[in-house]
Amino acid sequence: MRFRDDERAVTVQIGAVLLLGFVVISMSMYQATVVPDQNEEIEFQHNQQVHDEFTSLRGALVESASGPTTRPAELTLGTRYPSRTFFVNPGVASGSLRTRELGTFTVSNVATREDETDDYVSGSLKFSTESLAYTPNYNRRQEAPTTVYENTVAYNRFDSGYNGTLSGQSLVNGRTLSPVLLTGNYSESGVGTASVDVRSVSPAVRTVPVTSNDSNRNVTLTVPTELTASNWTTILESAEQLDGSGNTANGAYVHDVRPGPGDSVVIEMERGPTYDLRVGAVGVGNGVEQPSAHYLTRVGGAPYSIQSDATATLTFEVRDRYNNPLSGESVNLSVQNGSGDLVAPNGTESGTLSNVRTDADGRVTVEYVPDGTETVEIRASFDKEPSDGSYDGSSRSDVTTAFEVYAAGSGGGGDSSSLYDLEWHVDEIVSQDGVSESGSSDVDIVIDQSVVGNTVDMTARATSGTDRIAGVGVDYASNDSAVVSFDGENTEGTTESDGRSTAAMSVLGADDRAKVYASAAEDSDVLTVELVGEPSGLYYRYYEGDFGSDDQPSDLDLDNRTPEKTGNVPQFSISPRDRGDDIAFAFTGYIDVPSDGQYTFYTNSDDGSWLYIDGDQVVDNGGEHAVQEASGTVTLDGGRHNITVYFYENRGEEVLTVSWLPPGGTKEEVPSSVLSPRTPSAGDSGGGDGSGSGGTAASSVSYVSDSGLAKANGGPTSGAQFKIRNDGSDSVTVTNIQIETGASQARQIREDAGGEYQDGQHEVFIDASTDGLLEMDGGPPYYGDTGTPYRLGDTESLTQDAILNSGSQATIYMYQFQNNGGSPVDMTNSEVTVTLTYADGSSETITFTATDPY
Known part of the structure; x- marks a missing residue:
């Protein structure tokens, strides 16, 4: 035997080398293909997260422009890949968030009739503003967009251009123009979380009514922007603000959008209407300059004349370049061309007052005490002494007020009781449609209910x-x-x-009588007005309190709160509010639907709002957010239906508009002519139109006959579904579920579809007024399923409770039924028993046969 020539071990060595080669090649292929794909998915999920966070950041920017508080926001700049033992990851995926100068925002061709603001509005107004952009630095997703905020809009910008917005716009809303200007220098990059404190630089608390300064020109907004005119056209059309026909009856006041000079777009408003201009400024990062005093104005008017034994109250307000008041500013005042003293808020009395500080509303109020009969001139200035030779009453920093002082009892050329008579001009008032004189001794004029929701011009005459x-x-x-x-x-x-002097009086429609007053320094007059005819509109309840960030009306807990006041309003209006923050409304009424068909309802609100028809939730616009619109469509029979709307506001701007789109019609605010008030019964607060009649939840809910099907998630018969109906007058909440079946092989239920909030994407999904679900892997989010099944026969608490409003139905989906090995079980013609437990502790058991759906 020749051992040296024995080569049998060579094949083992060759096999080992080949095996090692296969391993190396497989790992190389995994490194080259699988690892990049997995990392790209991680980058995609991060980018979706950034979009959600950026939308919240946009909300903080817009809301900070309407209130004095600082609103924090966070943005996750980058992401890390999972650690790998045998494979290599690229460097971390980072990102940056930076401000960028946009240019000058200009409001052109404007004038105002207000004496208070004519120094401020003089043809055009110009403001500098910036954008805020997030740019990702991914290793795989090179096509990922830059996400941008500018001019109240958040959007994605790809290399190929604009690709839709992440939010709506609030720059133009009907006749209200609300620029939000961004200032400051912010720059943050890396992988961690960027904290952005959005500071209110100049909260938009003053509104200027503006019109065109030339009958042949339109009010225009020149918007510095990285978007094109076509992009802005799309944005404004989707917000139903752009019409172009010249017809403003549809609420669309944008006439045209066209390219402007440089990187700007010109938004041209319809010619003729008066627009409400509200300018706010916010700041982020460093270099945020606080605005200084820009102009001084007198508010509240001034007397034409006073008697020597009377006093005159004068109020001045210091405003910044955004037309908003400034507190803590110094104002100097003096009596010129006359005698007498001024009394400061702290009681100081002198002919000259220096460094009188404005209050929280930016105002200084003084009282003039005359000393003689003469023509008196009161001067006020925030940057000089009124006696200074440079004082100029026509400049924006200086205000001059002049009036006559007459000897007491002389009447100033009139009767001995006053210098003039002030009275309502009844003949002119009753010349309007729907307004007439009353034949009653205790009522002066009557207003028809058809006028509710509109205004009546009330004229007083001196x-x-x-x-x-x-x-x-x-x-x-x-x-x-x-x-x-x-x-x-x-x-x-x-x-x-x-x-x-004429003022527009809003006719709101509650009760039936009110007294209206016209008052001046020397005289006053009063009228008693009465509303006649059948009332229209809605019944409202107004609440005050801390309502948190509520997802559903039931979270408002209005049943356990006492309304501050109640009454009727012509439409869905929050005008009866007594303050702007921490408020809630519940509106109840009947809506007369003209014909059968599909109706779309909309709520546009800041913060949350919800709309119900006959107890079913049609619109869910809940949560704390900036102005946004949500909609829902429902099929209705012609005739009268219950309608209920809930609204709440925490901080910032308060907005509520409720609109509808009837079949074959156009979108408009729900008119008062189709509404009539409905006083709610107990329990009509928080999600349904219930009357609060007793009984358990289980006794109110019943199985809908023949609704059991062997079907869920589309086609497979390995699921089951059935319907229940809430016949009670209160909403009910499902909290627990137990499922059993006679199908011999079925042992468990495990979802078998990716995603969330749809049937088949959870072990149990309940499509209800407020959706509920059972997700055995917990959450949210719910899309990261690891495969934990529900074991048949177990009683489980729902991961998310389901709510059925009064008169509504819910569909309960179970998918999919499996054997112990995880294979699907055909549920056709199998008996299924489901026990539901409700929030009040009651329960019911429903047994049905899952019939073949095909």
């Missing part, structure tokens, strides 16, 4: 004998703002050369 007195400041008020009210700029006015 005269002295046959003379018409100009320059008289008139204050307007109502003793019941739920019936009629004077709001905003309509609370005060000044008589013109014909002695008239």
Whole structure:
């Protein structure tokens, strides 16, 4: 035997080498293909997360422009790949968040009739603004977009251009123009979380009514932007703000969008209407400059004249370049061309007052005490002493107020009781449609219910004998703002050369009578108005409190709160509110549907709102958010239906608009003509139109006959579904579930489809007024399923409770039934028993046969 020539071990060595080669090649292929694909998926999930966080950041930017608080937001800049023992990852995926100068935002061709703001509005207004952009630095997803905020819009910008928005716009909303200007220098990059404190630089608390300064021109907004005119056209059309026909009855006031100079777009408004301009500024990062005093104005009017034994109250306001008030600013005042003293808020009395500080509303209020009969001039300035030779009453920093002081009892050329008479001009008031004189001794004028939701021009007239007195400041008020009210700029006015001053009075429709007052320094008048006819509109309940960040009306807990006040309003209006923050409303009424068909309802709100028809939730716009619109479609029979809307506001801007789109019609606010008030029964607060009749939840819920099917997630018969109906008058909440079946092979239920919030994507999914689900892997999020099954016969708490409103149905999906080995079980003609437990502790057992759906 020749041992040296024995070669049998060579084959083993060769096999080992080949095996090692296969391993190396396989690992190389895994490294080259699988690892990059997995990392790309991680980058995709991170980018989706960034979009959600950026939308919240956009909300903080817009909301900070309407309130003085700082709103924090966070953005996850990058992501890390999972550690790998045998394989190599690229470097971490990072990102950057930076501000970028956009240019100058310009409002052009504008003028105002307000004496308070005519120094501010003089043809055009210009402001610098910036954008805020997140740029990812991924290793695989080279096509990932840059996510941008600018001019109230958040959107994705790809190399190929704009590709839709992540949010709506709030720059233009009907006749309201609300630029939000961004300032500051922010730059953060890396992998971690960027904390962004959005500071309110100048909260938009003052509104300027503006019109075109030339009858042949339109009010225009020149918007510095990285988007094209076509992009802005799409944005405004989707928000139903762009029409172009010149017809403003549809609520669309944007006439045209076109390219502007440089990187800008011109938004041209319809010619003719008066627009409400509200400018706010916010800041991020460093270099945020606080605005300084820009102009001084007198608010509340001034007397035309006073008697020597009376006093005059004058209020001045310091405003910044955004037209918003500044607190803590110094104002200097003095009596010129006359005698007498000024009394400061702290009681100091002198002919000259220096460094009087503005209050939290940016105002300084002084009282003039005369000393003699003469023409008096009161001067005020925030940057100089009024006696200074450089004082100029026509400049924006200086204000001059002049009036006559008459000897007490002289009447100033009129009767001995006052310098002038102020009275309502009834003949002019009753000349309007729907308004007439009353034949009753205790009512002066009557207003038809058809006027509810509109305004009536109320004219007061100041005269002295046959003379018409100009320059008289008139204050307007109502003793019941739920019936009629004077709001905003309509609370005060000044008589013109014909002695008239007119204010628009809103007719709201609650109760039936109210007194309205016109008051001036020397005289006043009162009218009693009465509403007649069948009421239209809605019944409202108004609440105040901390409502948190609520996902559903039941979270508002209105049943356990006492309304601050109740009444009727012509439409879904939050005008009866007494403050802007921490408020809630519940509106209940009937809506008369003209014909059978599909109706789409919309709520546009800041913060949350919900709409119900006959107890079923149609629109879910819940949660704490900036102004956004949500919609829902429902099929209705012609006739009368219950309608309920809930709304709440925490901080920032408060907005609620409710619209509908009837079959074959156009979208519009739900008109008062199809609404009538409905006073709710107990329990009608928080998600349904219930009356609060007793009984358990289980006794209110019943199985819908013949609804059991062997079907879920589309086609497979390895699932089961059935329907239940809430016949009670209160909403019910399902909290627990137990499932059993007679199918001999079935042992468990395990979802067999990716995603979330649909049937087949959870072990149990309940499609209800508020959806519920059983997800054995927990969550949210729910898409990361690791395969944990539900064991038949076990009682489990729902991962997310389901709510059925009064009169509504829910479909319960179970998918898929499996044997112990995880293979699907055909449920056709199998008996299924389901026990549901409700929030009140009651339970019911439903047994049905899962019939063949095909």
